[in-house]
Amino acid sequence: MCQPVRVSAESTDPPVCVLGLGLIGGSLLRAAVAAGRTAWGYNRSAGAVDEAVGDGYDAGTDLAAALERAQTEGAVVVVAVPEPALDAVLTQVALSAPDCTLTDVVSVKGAVLAAVRRHVLAARFVGGHPMAGTAHSGWSAGDASLFRDAVWVVAAEDDTDPEAWRQVAHLALDCGSVVVPAGAREHDAAVARISHLPHLLAEALAVTAAAGGDLALGLAAGSFRDCTRVAGTAPDLVRAMCEANSEALTVALDEALRLLSEARDALAEHRSTETLVHAGHAARLRYENLQRWEITDITVGEPGWAPALREAGRNGGAFRDRESFRPA
Amino acid sequence: MCQPVRVSAESTDPPVCVLGLGLIGGSLLRAAVAAGRTAWGYNRSAGAVDEAVGDGYDAGTDLAAALERAQTEGAVVVVAVPEPALDAVLTQVALSAPDCTLTDVVSVKGAVLAAVRRHVLAARFVGGHPMAGTAHSGWSAGDASLFRDAVWVVAAEDDTDPEAWRQVAHLALDCGSVVVPAGAREHDAAVARISHLPHLLAEALAVTAAAGGDLALGLAAGSFRDCTRVAGTAPDLVRAMCEANSEALTVALDEALRLLSEARDALAEHRSTETLVHAGHAARLRYENLQRWEITDITVGEPGWAPALREAGRNGGAFRDRESFRPA
Structure with missing residues (x-):
């Protein structure tokens, strides 16, 4: 930057x-x-x-x-x-x-x-x-x-x-x-992907981890802490953002759900998660190197x-x- | 702690x-x-x-x-x-x-x-x-x-x-x-929820954001940066962890997918995301206050x-x- x-x-x-x-x-x-x-x-x-x-x-x-x-x-x-x-x-x-x-x-x-x-x-x-x-x-x-x-x-x-x-x-x-x-429309599509989607992923991760009880929460380290940080945001603010951008957020959620479902099926069938993991790593590097x-x-x-x-x-x-x- | x-x-x-x-x-x-x-x-x-x-x-x-x-x-x-x-x-x-x-x-x-x-x-x-x-x-x-x-x-x-x-x-x-x-079994179930699941969510988020192009990646701020941090981990390490724990991770992924799919349907039908957002916030507070x-x-x-x-x-x-x- x-x-x-x-x-x-x-x-x-x-x-x-x-x-x-x-x-x-x-x-x-x-x-x-x-x-x-x-x-x-x-x-x-x-x-x-x-x-x-x-x-x-x-x-x-x-x-x-x-x-x-x-x-x-x-x-x-x-x-x-x-x-x-x-x-x-x-x-x-x-x-x-x-x-x-x-x-x-x-x-x-x-x-x-x-x-x-x-x-x-x-x-x-x-x-x-x-x-x-x-x-x-x-x-x-x-x-x-x-x-x-x-x-x-x-x-x-x-x-x-x-x-x-x-x-x-x-x-x-x-x-x-x-x-x-x-443009307003492309802005909303972009923030659905980089702001509203991470909020919902953070909420879902926090709930799934807590379902593992105090043992799971007690083992949580950096990956959980960082990924759920925004789940600490006041619920009304998260709802207001997400619900006001429901159309674009639904599109982003569908894409993320498809990627995760494919990885889920791969794991269940003891196949490789390479597709998602390599694409995710490449995407994160693209973000880090963005000029x-x-x-x-x-x-x-x-x-x-x-x-x-x-x-x-x-x-x-x-x-x-x-x-x-x-x-x- | x-x-x-x-x-x-x-x-x-x-x-x-x-x-x-x-x-x-x-x-x-x-x-x-x-x-x-x-x-x-x-x-x-x-x-x-x-x-x-x-x-x-x-x-x-x-x-x-x-x-x-x-x-x-x-x-x-x-x-x-x-x-x-x-x-x-x-x-x-x-x-x-x-x-x-x-x-x-x-x-x-x-x-x-x-x-x-x-x-x-x-x-x-x-x-x-x-x-x-x-x-x-x-x-x-x-x-x-x-x-x-x-x-x-x-x-x-x-x-x-x-x-x-x-x-x-x-x-x-x-x-x-x-x-x-x-126990080994409950350890693996716990780390699936608090370590392996956040890795896969981070990968999926990074890919979904990058699909929004440089505009989306360029607008990314704290929520995206923190939630995708572990997508910077070497792909082979992520795959090794996740694939070695595929059984427990599939269970955790299914729970997260169900929560996210319900939120997706609520957004698509212009209903409230309150169920997920409030549960996520409560779970994060439980983590923060864990004794x-x-x-x-x-x-x-x-x-x-x-x-x-x-x-x-x-x-x-x-x-x-x-x-x-x-x-x-």
Whole structure:
């Protein structure tokens, strides 16, 4: 992986309005301010707002006021609320800040895009997903460096506004992330394979091991510990991710089930497990040796830019430098 | 988990003859010497022997000589050769050191027990499995502290010689390990669940993720990285473990496949994944909170001692102190 170059905001960068001050929203507000951006936050409950204000940040509990300011100042609006609150927040965005560039940080992009389209907010919407997190939640768990060196997917659909895309990508770079362009659908297919599937495998492994009683759990060493680590995640978060991405996750699960069933039959018949084991080893080496390359030959806004960015993202391309996608 | 107390060898402890100076055997030779035991090693290839001698250890390439000395000095013989060499080594043990206490460090106990019975060496045999390792191999990768705080399964079958069992358990304690008693069959069932199953899940996850191309692999973060770590293990080692334990692993795989198939059907029908996710979370918490307790009420050699030790091991019992199982 490349080392992202930290980019500082420029005076012409729009301010940032963060809706929801949990782990991700709270970290984003901190990171935007640390990068020199004007930024303010909204949170429904006063607790996080009090903490944020106590830490020196601009935050409040009045959603309409935060969004009216965003509309006036031409801010980028970042939706970082839990998914059940999405519709209520988008209703207010449509009322108070319909002209702002709008993005989000939710881990399943198809469902958010559909909601944004229902609220007729797609014209300035750019889906986002910073691949970062911790086991903790809430404002106090946040950290300005949470996104440093992380991958931040910025969705490029055929109808995405190029100026809005640039603004969201700049914000991700300002937070220290590497920007990977992708479509919502292919993003969801990818995270089903590399995030939601490991969560379900971890749950199934933990249950199967525990069925072996304290002897089995007591013999568990590194392979079990590492592979089940994410089974320690709050069940509601795991369910929310997996169930919101059920279509893509079913495809990934079917592939994994087929591989495991074939290995199971081989073992039952005292045949070799070579097919799975060698393919798995090769795949892990491919992951370890993956090279990310800088996209430098696509001007955002030129004809066909969005499909070209998606194609680059599919092939390991990324942005780590604003200079790479500034219009010629 | 308890903190094992480091126990030093006593002058009456038998010497130790280690056959095979790879990672495990080489670490065991170092650990036995560090604990004050007289110990020597054998290795088929001269390279490891030269390295061991260069490091100040007593080692040679003459298997018969190493075993004849073991027979003369009443040593505990530890078989630490790769599984394909097992039969050849046991043939020589039967010829040169038939009266020695014999143990091994192989990860599947049923197959070794069967081989030992074929060679009519069961009378003084006690199966062993230190749950320790690294991604590296060979003498140079060894470390006297490899077994520190690790679990070392010492097999207690109905016909196990109690004095031999004590000698092997003492050696494991001298190496800094916690001794968990178990039968070969239940050991193999347990490690299928907590070691061999995670290896196959890791392989299947890696393959399924790589099928998502560089976009999927490029978005992979902690859950994928940790869950597939063991897919980096040499394929031949993974195959050897899994295929030698095919019966128990098939049972564990069937349980995991059933859990995953139920979750797959729930997702496909837009139902909840609550059953699996909550059970997985509870199982992981049970693992994290597992308490090991010291076995103090069983005298090795008293009538019914082996089934009693197995029962204790099934319920989380272990030895970390020689005092606990010294005859009254």
